[in-house]
Amino acid sequence: MKKLPVGIQSFEKIREQPDQFYYVDKTPFVKKLLEQGGGYFFLSRPRRFGKSLFVDTLRQAFLAKKEYFQGLYLENNWDWNTAYPVIHVSFGSGVMGSLEELELTQMEILGRNCRLYGIEHLDSPTIRGKFFELIKRLHEKHGQKVVVLIDEYDKPFLDNIANTSLAVEMSVKLISLYSVLKDADVHLKFVFITGVSKFSRASLFSGLNHLNDITLDARFSTLCGYTQKELETVFADQLEGLDKGRIRQWYNGYSWLGEKVYNPFDILLYFSERQFRSFWFETGTPRFLIELLMGNHYPIARLENLVIGEEIIDSFDVDRILVEALLFQTGYLTIERMDENMVGRRTYQLAYPNMEVKSSLNRWILNELVEDVEAKSANETRLIRAIQTKSFNDLRDIFHSFFASIPHDWYRKNELSGYEGYYASIFYCYFAACGFEIRAEDATNHGRMDLSLFYEDICCIFEFKVLENAGEGSAMAQLKDRKYHEKYQGSRKEIYLVAVEFSKKDRNIENFEVEKVS
Template sequence: MKKLPIGIQSFEAMRSEPHYYVDKTCFVKTLMDSGKYYFLSRPRRFGKSLFVDTLRQAFLGKKEFFQGLYLENNWDWNTAYPVIHVSFGSGVMGSLEELELTQMEILGRNCRLYGIEHLDSPTIKGKFFELIERLHEKHGQKVVVLIDEYDKPILDNIANKSLAIEIREKLKNLYSVLKDADVHLKFVFITGVSKFSKVSLFSGLNNLQDITMNPACATLCGYTQKELETVFADQLEGLDKERIRQWYNGYAWLGEKVYNPFDILLYFSERQFRSFWFETGTPSFLITLLMEKHYSIPSIEQLYLGEELIDSFDVDRIRVETLLFQTGYLTIERMDEKMVGRRTYQLAYPNMEVKSSLNRWILNELVEDVVAKSANETRLIRAIQTKSFNDLRDIFHRFFASIPHDWYRKNELSGYEGYYASIFYCYFAACGFEIRTEDATNHGRMDLSLFYDDICCIFEFKVLENAGEGSAMAQLKDKKYHEKYQGSRKEIYLVAVEFSKKDRNIENFDVEKVS
């Protein structure tokens, strides 16, 4: 078995094991020919650092690394440029002092690389400008600046708003040098996970071209289906390609959908479906936001947002939807342009890994006994498979009973139907069932519908103190939601679930099979 390049962020190291290199070097040529200042946002573990290093080696004139690749015969190898590489990817900066030390270390590293013994300016901003200016003078070529993980110091402290704002201002001061140093610069590429507004971090850099949502750059990071089947053909032998696609493909930025490279390489290495990408990060801050805002988790399934909501955000006005998109938990399903200059985006989970894992994480945040919750998932799958609705009721009753009462004191979610629907949704999604939320019919919208094999379950949720006993089943029958699926050759079940706000649990659980 050939060695897989898992976790490699260096282009040089990648080319030492070239068997599985996916050639993205055509983008280097395109960017160079089309502009000077670029910004790209992509989720973590998506190959951003590897592409940054690819740029670095190209501008340094390292032709030997590009043999057999597109750039080998499509680049001026007679000219090399000094390259300043800035990366905040290592470690966590938990204070302004740590950020300042890191910035000094980065500048020092670049100085040593080019034999510059000392920078005279007393400030970090001044030292950065001085480094750019002196490299230009020393080498007789304009300077290339590559900034990787530009936003990580902010995101590391996103839960501490005041500190995050202070760090943002320090970084803004550093990045402002790029505008002043324009005459010395050949090419600038900035990348990170989030997309902060230009005003907050890149004030004055008006010619910064954001290629995050450019369809022509949609596959710059990630593997396309064709790349997967071509480069990894030997790895795919005997595997279920459709299931791999369902689990790991689906990320899109107005262009062709792509796989996360980290997922694919680890899947080929271990030969089992696991949430490889999801497990490398903990979305605790995101889950906290969802809970604080009483967010209806099922509504994540079908979000329609204007361009302003996925365009950018800032520390002091974080939108849950924007954060979900930029961190990779949601992706663009489709885009509508109903009016000139006015776009609407439909967001959705990119794949089964993210959908299942995110909802499982949400459930873990609600309960103390995670082991019992996992056992419940197994029983829930069996209950659906065997159409054992009494077991299904007992599983959810035990789950609601296991949520500590202290948790409810922090919020008022026990009075919201959406909260209870969210729990059902999270459990079903975590188990991998096909589910639809706010499923539209000509009589209204179903709260939730579940499909498995030959059955279809249509759920309606009510809080007794808000609606009254029997209202859930009455609505299911009055609205005739089941008619939408009567020609599907599935057994249809109406499931009416009514909750007590006082007891914070299921009061009534009625099931009727549609004849």
Template sequence: MKKLPIGIQSFEKIREQPDQFYYVDKTPFVKKLVEQGGGYFFLSRPRRFGKSLFVDTLRQAFLAKKEYFKGLYLENNWDWNTAYPVIHISFGSGVLHSLEELAIKMESILMDIRNEYGIDYEKLSVNDRFMEAIAKMARKYGQKVVVLVDEYDKPILDNIANKSLAIEIREKLKNLYSVLKDADVHLKFVFITGVSKFSKVSLFSGLNHLNDITVDARFSSLCGYTEEELHSVFEDRLADQDAAKLKHWYNGYAWLGERVYNPFDILLYFDKKTYGSFWFETGTPRFLIELLMGNHYPIAKLENLVIGEEIIDSFDVDRILVEALLFQTGYLTINSVVTDMLERRTYYLSYPNMEVKSSLNRWILNALVQDVVVKNETENILIKAIAEKRPEDLKDIFHRFFASIPHDWYRKNELSGYEGYYASIFYCYFAACGFEIRAEDATNHGRMDLSLFYDDICCIFEFKVLENAGEGSAMAQLKDRKYHEKYQGSGKEIYLVAVEFSKKDRNIENFEVEKVS
């Protein structure tokens, strides 16, 4: 039998066409969760990572559908003699634009439970009938109930740009989920999953025993493909493929454990046989971009973002932190973690891979520059200038580009005096083009604004706004602080690039390049 992507993909198709699919067996995690004790679990993962598929795997296991697990780990490691009633709630399909649509969806969920298990409701409110369903199912079947909630947060995230509506939707969902606390005596197992990680207080009030396995090395590869899984399952598909390039493009997601590939990307890559931003293009990060721009966020900082556990552990409509949003939606991932003497964790985040880094910076660049046609033309000329070791050409390239931005756009955004804005333009261009770049790269003399590497060339950039610093200060700082010494002996040609902007003219005023001998 050939194999399916992640866990069990399509139970019917396994029987009908057993030789058509591949699988990566994630069923050991089903057994592992049950053995953990407690029975209440929460998992946050980015979209298109196989969350819904794993929820369905849990559902079939608790329903004791052994025929769907032939050849999988769970076939011989599960009690198939005991079936449990399962409530499966999903907010994954469609977009709910109002409280009325949410109410209709909740009513539909309750009707599905009634039709599947023959439950007659006597109560009127959604939360009362949800409790009624759990209690009556437990009594009717003589077994505790399993509750699986998929995409629990989607109605909120669909309306995240409308704060008041998002809060109202959150409160309605909170009313539904709060039933799980009082229904504890009737529950065997609860699994809740979604993209974001709202605090227990804001959405899961009273569920103090909810075990959050989002950032847990034991469950880090529950969704996604590990390196070993990719090569053992898709060995025939990887023949004649550039494994290092595939890893560079699609691997890199980490939640303290082993890094994993995005499964959506891998399957589409095998289908199309070309590299593309498959996962990125399934969602539009418009709200995220607006947050970044509205906060004048230094984009280069995303290359190596340092945050505390209080940020990575919480997200709420009342106080949306861009760092938490970037991490939970999959645009940044955990690169490393440091624990201090008080067991507090500091997380170092970065882009997971080339797809995300290049695509996100293209989106940011589009928001920063407005003129997409000029942007694309600039990219092509820029790549050639770096490849041919002509960093001095960057002056004319970027000067023409900044000149193409209407002054009215600056007036509306008030960014002409924002040094980080100009630096972000350079950073986003280089990142979108796929160059290796390092922002705020540390030396024993301070931090470089930006360093770029390509083949045997290294360019070290310093950015200044003339109204904030004197003329010539950018090159003076590059020389005084001897940033280049960090890369001497690397075999690369090193160039110092000093870029000074005029707030008045909204463009490059001085541009100096010196090659380090």
């Protein structure tokens, strides 16, 4: 079997060509990092985006393993005559459920690096001391400064993020480990740190003031993931006969202030199975995220067009988790646009990256609300059919049945039955889970629509009211008075006004009116 170049985003077996390898060359970024003057770099990307693969690329390049880079950019753009000692620290495998397991893992990592370079024993009694001693001795032994690569730096406390006290204790332990890098600066050539989340630099990387964060650096925005050009060039034979527009809709869309990219994990599995599935989403259940959204009574429809400041997107701490930051850093939202005002303050408009994430996340939220998941899935099929056939009476029955299926205990815990935003969120989640094009709080010159839905030749404009708060007939009256429909007149679509009024007492739909705009 042909030897694979390390660090190249590739897939060994695609159904039609099990012995053919596909190479997406990311080695130009290795040279680009060194052109920045070397130093300390940090990169945050969601899981399964190729971070570990790139770390391995760096490792083999600094080890001067030229044989792995034949035919790649770095083959003729690197000093292969100089090899550096490389310390590789990875927390990517396994789950550490206690401080004792974390300490054992740290000792195993240090031991593995010692054995690799023939160091039999480290004298320091502490993990922090052993790490510093290893760096110093490698520098002295090889006569070259040391390269330190830390992969998945945050996994120990991310795995325990639901247990705040344990997560905080683990972060304290890791602070001690990472702080060695400051003290060992004179012995270091290059440091590269990756993780999913961008926790507060002030705490986790205390003292590393010269840490170069390239997470939102447009020059490195496509370091992980496939660009459209890379997809169409490298996988041209795989794309033959496929709907490229639909592939883009499902799997493209991740952005870090540069060109949008595809999730490699999704693309490679799609080419293997030839069907649209939520491959990336299914590899990690975001239960903690769902509980955080529901526990904070977060209006889910707001995720469709979320604007936040750089102080939120930039970082968060283990004991102070912001929903918006977590959604962005874990890949469930991405940057749609960045704006900078007169005083230099940046704001970011976030959105779902693609159909996979939007549909799957909202389906998980619905599953959290109901006990009969099979009935909910059947309702999704009925809902799609009702929209396709413009059967609005069926639409009312579907949602009435859904609200009736939510256990009363859930309402007692959350006290949301009196809020219009809660009911709007349920409609939004259902439509999003089914894959419809929807817009929440759609702006017009007369105000904002609660929700608008588009499918082929129809447009449905929804207004939601709680009777105890607004009174009977207020939803349809607002739709007509504010003339929301005028925004889409001339779009060659049939426009329907859908007024939905709920009873706080009964926790269900009380009135459901539909009128077609003539």
